[in-house]
Amino acid sequence: xxxxxxxxxxxxxxxxxxxxxxxxxxxxxxxxxxxxxxxxxxxxxxxxxxxxxxxxxxxxxxxxxxxxxxxxxxxxxxxxxxxxxxxxxxxxxxxxxxxxxxxxxxxxxxxxxxxxxxxxxxxxxxxxxxxxxxxxxxxxxxxxxxxxxxxxxxxxxxxxxxxxxxxxxxxxxxxxxxxxxxxxxxxxxxxxxxxxxxxxxxxxxxxxxxxxxxxxxxxxxxxxxxxxxxxxxxxxxxxxxxxxxxxxxxxxxxxxxxxxxxxxxxxxxxxxxxxxxxxxxxxxxxxxxxxxxxxxxxxxxxxxxxxxxxxxxxxxxxxxxxxxxxxxxxxxxxxxxxxxxxxxxxxxxxxxxxxxxxxxxxxxxxxxxxxxxxxxxxxxxxxxxxxxxxxxxxxxxxxxxxxxxxxxxxxxxxxxxxxxxxxxxxxxxxxxxxxxxxxxxxxxx
Amino acid sequence: xxxxxxxxxxxxxxxxxxxxxxxxxxxxxxxxxxxxxxxxxxxxxxxxxxxxxxxxxxxxxxxxxxxxxxxxxxxxxxxxxxxxxxxxxxxxxxxxxxxxxxxxxxxxxxxxxxxxxxxxxxxxxxxxxxxxxxxxxxxxxxxxxxxxxxxxxxxxxxxxxxxxxxxxxxxxxxxxxxxxxxxxxxxxxxxxxxxxxxxxxxxxxxxxxxxxxxxxxxxxxxxxxxxxxxxxxxxxxxxxxxxxxxxxxxxxxxxxxxxxxxxxxxxxxxxxxxxxxxxxxxxxxxxxxxxxxxxxxxxxxxxxxxxxxxxxxxxxxxxxxxxxxxx
Numbered sequence: 067x068x069x070x071x072x073x074x075x076x077x078x079x080x081x082x083x084x085x086x087x088x089x090x091x092x093x094x095x096x097x098x099x100x101x102x103x104x105x106x107x108x109x110x111x112x113x114x115x116x117x118x119x120x121x122x123x124x125x126x127x128x129x130x131x132x133x134x135x136x137x138x139x140x141x142x143x144x145x146x147x148x149x150x151x152x153x154x155x156x157x158x159x160x161x162x163x164x165x166x167x168x169x170x171x172x173x174x175x176x177x178x179x180x181x182x183x184x185x186x187x188x189x190x191x192x193x194x195x196x197x198x199x200x201x202x203x204x205x206x207x208x209x210x211x212x213x214x215x216x217x218x219x220x221x222x223x224x225x226x227x228x229x230x231x232x233x234x235x236x237x238x239x240x241x242x243x244x245x246x247x248x249x250x251x252x253x254x255x256x257x258x259x260x261x262x263x264x265x266x267x268x269x270x271x272x273x274x275x276x277x278x279x280x281x282x283x284x285x286x287x288x289x290x291x292x293x294x295x296x297x298x299x300x301x302x303x304x305x306x307x308x309x310x311x312x313x314x315x316x317x318x319x320x321x322x323x324x325x326x327x328x329x330x331x332x333x334x335x336x337x338x339x340x341x342x343x344x345x346x347x348x349x350x351x352x353x354x355x356x357x358x359x360x361x362x363x364x365x366x367x368x369x370x371x372x373x374x375x376x377x378x379x380x381x382x383x384x385x386x387x388x389x390x391x392x393x394x395x396x397x398x399x400x401x402x403x404x405x406x407x408x409x410x411x412x413x414x415x416x417x418x419x420x421x422x423x424x425x426x427x428x429x430x431x432x433x434x435x436x437x438x439x440x441x442x443x444x445x446x447x448x449x450x451x452x453x454x455x456x457x458x459x460x461x462x463x464x465x466x467x468x469x470x471x472x473x474x475x476x477x478x479x480x481x482x483x484x485x486x487x488x489x490x491x492x493x494x495x496x497x498x499x500x501x502x503x504x505x506x507x508x509x510x511x
Numbered sequence: 512x513x514x515x516x517x518x519x520x521x522x523x524x525x526x527x528x529x530x531x532x533x534x535x536x537x538x539x540x541x542x543x544x545x546x547x548x549x550x551x552x553x554x555x556x557x558x559x560x561x562x563x564x565x566x567x568x569x570x571x572x573x574x575x576x577x578x579x580x581x582x583x584x585x586x587x588x589x590x591x592x593x594x595x596x597x598x599x600x601x602x603x604x605x606x607x608x609x610x611x612x613x614x615x616x617x618x619x620x621x622x623x624x625x626x627x628x629x630x631x632x633x634x635x636x637x638x639x640x641x642x643x644x645x646x647x648x649x650x651x652x653x654x655x656x657x658x659x660x661x662x663x664x665x666x667x668x669x670x671x672x673x674x675x676x677x678x679x680x681x682x683x684x685x686x687x688x689x690x691x692x693x694x695x696x697x698x699x700x701x702x703x704x705x706x707x708x709x710x711x712x713x714x715x716x717x718x719x720x721x722x723x724x725x726x727x728x729x730x731x732x733x734x735x736x737x738x739x740x741x742x743x744x745x746x747x748x749x750x751x752x753x754x755x756x757x758x759x760x761x762x763x764x765x766x767x768x769x770x771x772x773x774x775x776x777x778x779x780x781x782x783x784x785x786x787x788x789x790x791x792x793x794x795x796x797x798x799x800x801x802x803x804x805x806x807x808x809x810x811x812x813x814x815x816x817x818x819x820x821x822x823x824x825x826x827x828x829x830x831x832x833x834x835x836x837x838x
Binding site for chain 1: 574576605606607608609610611615616617618619624625626627628629632634635636637638639640641642643644646653665666668669670672673676830831832833834
């Protein structure tokens with residue numbers, strides 16, 4: 067049976083990549099383990115090895131092709147006596163399906179608010195990098211430290227290029243000692259520098275949470291306003307893909323409960339850039355929660371060095387009249403997927419992206435609830451003592467008479483994140499859950 | 512290679528500094544007993560020679576950071592006794608306007624960075640101060656003080672590693688007073704020569720008689736020169752003793768009265784210095800009595816100030832949580 071060589075994923079979250087080079091041509095004999103191609107993403111390059119022995123029957127994706135979806139057949143390997151044509155027909159079916167998925171994604175991205183200035187398309191990863199680079203150019207007190215931020219160019223390539231531009235004095239690789247380097251950053255902040263600490267993910271920031279809370283958040287208060295600790299703690303937060311319980315969780319509610327911190331969790335590249343710039347300029351400690359799965363997602367971003375989003379302001383991504391749906395970070399993706407179905411049902415949802423989790427912009431949420439009289443909060447995090455719990459409580463207190471239905475939240479399942487693909491999917495908010503919650507609050511049957 | 516000059520400190524100055532700490536702490540103990548000071552209050556009595564000697568050999572701009580047994584560090588840094596005592600009583604004229612307390616006081620002006628309540632946290636923080644010195648190329652050294660108890664914390668070694676890896680100008684001053692709260696160092700530490708705790712990281716260290724201010728100064732000079740000359744961190748293990756319990760609520764039943772008395776009678780840093788001063792003949796008994804009276808007045812005034820200063824206005828509850836301006 068002919069063997070399809072599929073576009074491999076370099077990481078669990080990679081969705082597409084470029085086919086940089088073929089090392090073989092049609093008709094070449096290959097053995098298992100031979101390097102046959104090179105693929106690349108904006109993060110890394112990898113060699114593709116043949117998984118079996120045979121003859122390259124057909125190359126399906128040409129060298130230099132960009133954005134090839136993971137699992138797209140890229141070549142066919144034939145065993146002795148096999149014919150290339152039959153194999154190609156089967157492969158093309160899979161390829162067509164993949165193309166449809168990416169079209170759907172493009173439609174979703176187009177629903178960004180109308181641009182005010184010239185926009186350029188960029189990934190969240192690039193937006194974050196540009197924000198740091200721009201602020202480092204403006205203020206030589208700003209520096210970045212963390213694991214693999216310099217020579218490796220960032221574990222998730224968010225700091226790509228910073229070492230080249232700013233040198234090793236300001237882009238600093240640390241040992242794998244989060245508690246220690248978070249403390250060093252806090253000390254440097256107390257001494258008047260402006261550190262940006264990258265945690266490879268916020269799961270590892272658990273080792274450092276003492277300094278984030280006890281050293282950074284409380285210093286201004288404990289010193290009667292005398293001493294500040296302006297550190298930005300940033301990195302990937304939230305649910306990743308297939309990495310299990312210790313590497314996949316949302317810390318939003320943990321940090322958002324701490325007075326003295328500002329907590330940001332953007333969804334789009336534009337907000338990621340504008341809020342990170344605001345965070346670096348801010349004289350307070352800021353916890354900046356990114357999302358690994360969003361790093362590679364592209365959005366239009368204003369083409370200026372002066373793009374700053376104010377901390378503490380939510381964004382109404384879509385105006386609507388029947389229900390207010392509040393979410394943040396990757397939760398917006400879930401909401402916008404569900405909104406496709408809601409539209410088909412004739413339900414007009416107002417979608418609010420919180421962007422800042424502390425201080426929460428309750429004004430925007432309340433104004434929307436006063437208009438729609440219904441509220442659903444969507445979050446990846448655990449349901450107990452969550453951001454959604456806080457918003458439902460505040461709305462119930464402050465707008466009880468305006469509500470036509472009890473506010474609902476759609477949260478992650480109340481379990482440690484499982485590894486198995488089916489269980490992991492069950493632990494996350496689904497389109498169905500969101501649609502059901504909206505149907506409930508709007509009494510739609 | 513110091514570009515800024517060291518202060519010239521006489522034995523009389525050292526005596527005054529140590530006596531101020533002793534009398535201040537005695538008064539704080541009294542005020543605690545009278546209910547004017549609440550919560551935790553960790554007295555420095557017995558350890559005065561350590562901060563006094565180190566302070567005498569620092570140069571302008573060198574930073575100090577320590578744990579919660581911090582009153583002595585603040586007084587020698589030049590912070591006002593009135594402001595420190597008023598913070599102990601939780602009043603508005605305290606250094607943190609009453610919002611920090613005994614363990615959380617700061618003076619950026621005097622380069623004193625706290626006053627930290629989490630055991631060992633000041634070690635990476637102090638290493639961060641040194642990081643800032645190197646970043647700014649300002650020729651200053653940061654002094655991070657911690658106790659024998661903190662010397663077993665994991666974050667201390669994370670900081671040691673980075674301090675040597677990056678050759679940061681920091682001197683770690685371990686104040687080994689033999690007890691981490693109620694647990695003696697022998698019962699808490701697999702190795703008790705704490706000066707060698709940096710050997711895995713190639714950080715040199717020496718043990719110093721922390722009850723002798725001259726010995727502290729001599730070792731302090733060498734350590735500061737080492738760090739200031741770009742050689743990276745240095746560890747000073749000060750062998751010292753606290754006469755009082757861990758905090759005011761500790762009856763100190765884990766050690767014998769004889770042990771404490773022996774230290775007070777034979778190793779007291781203030782008595783030792785006093786004898787040296789009298790031997791030198793620069794000041795006589797009357798001169799010392801006069802100093803004693805001056806210090807008592809400062810401390811009594813501070814106590815009165817701290818009792819009369821008002822409590823912070825209720826509106827202070829919600830201030831100093833965030834700075835609103837953009838830097």
